[in-house]
Amino acid sequence: MRSYSPDLTPPWKKGTPAPEVPAELDLVVEEVTTGFCGAVLRCEAGTVTLEDRFGKQRVFPLAPRGFLLEGKVVTLVRPPAPAPSRPARTASGSVAVPGARARVARAGRIYVEGRHDAELVEKVWGDDLRIEGVVVEYLSGIDDLPAIVADFAPGPDARLGVLVDHLVPGSKESRIAAAVTGSHVLVAGHPYIDVWEAVKPAAVGIGGWPVVPRGEDWKTGVCRTLGWPPNTGAAWQRILSGVRSYRDLEPELLGRVEELIDFVTAPSPPLP
Structure with missing residues (x-):
């Protein structure tokens, strides 16, 4: 039997303010006036619903000092609303589309110079490219580019984007690029x-x-200087494994790949 003070105030209502405890799901408490003990089933504005071990449910107000938790008086409060979750991102930084299916491949293509370039683009932009239906292929060297462009026969609905290494003024790459660039x-x-x-x-x-040094194969020289085994394939896998997202790539590459994706996926101009 619960005892009361001479002023008829129950003892669990007297004293300093009780600590506030969020009424989280499954928290087991006892309501002080009825002795009803149960787990929090839900908490709404101003009330909490408890369910005892027999499955009986009762609704109580979130009154100050209204509950016992492990024998101590507490004030249950409504749990804070969960923070809005940030949208998941792909490795390229785009908003991920859960459950999205790959689009049927476009007629347009993106070509890169070699297998390493293709693997890097796939690792960072692969999710985006599948949603857009863009296929990436590699050239095995830029010298073949004019013949590939001629054979591809690009047009308004079949644009061709090409990513080139070491595209600087006066280089062989820049001369070949100028020869094939068009609308x-x-x-x-x-x-x-x-x-x-x-x-x-x-x-x-x-x-x-x-x-x-000029005249030495660049990849071989990198392995030699860094003390890596003279195996450029293994060296590339080591490099690729360190890439987790666009943040691991230099801006000069990021901007060019995004530019090519935009170009290939741009809508066709309206018919005159």
Whole structure:
């Protein structure tokens, strides 16, 4: 039997303010005036619903000092609303589309110079490219580009985008790019000798990309200078494994790939 003070105030209502406890789901408490003990089933504005071990439910007001938790008086309060979740992102930073199915491949294509370039683009932009229906292929060298463009026969509904390494003024790459660029062909490039160098050194765990003497194969020289085994395939897998998102790539590459995707996926101009 519960006792009362001479002024008829129940003892659990007297004293300093009780600690506030969020009425989280499944929290087990006892209501002080009835002795009803149960787990929190739900908490709404001003009330809490408890369910005892027999499945009986009762609704009580969220009154100050209204409940016992492990024998101590507490004030149940409504739990704070969960913070809005941030939308999931793809590795490229785009908003992910859960459950999205790959689009049927477009007639347009993006070509890159080699297998390493293709693997890097797939790792960072693969989700985006599948949703857009863009296929990425590689050239095995830029010297074949004019013949590939001619065979592809680009047009308004079949644009061709090309990513080129070391696209700097006066280079062989720049001359070939100028020869094939047109209204339906966009050649974009980064300034790096190889796509390896477009990966930020911190992602690979090195202080910086070494300077390789002119005349020496660049990838071989990188492995030699960094003390890696002379296996460029294994070196590339080491580099690629350090890339988790667009944040691990240099802006000069990011901007060019995004530009090519936009170009290939742009809507066709209306018929006159």
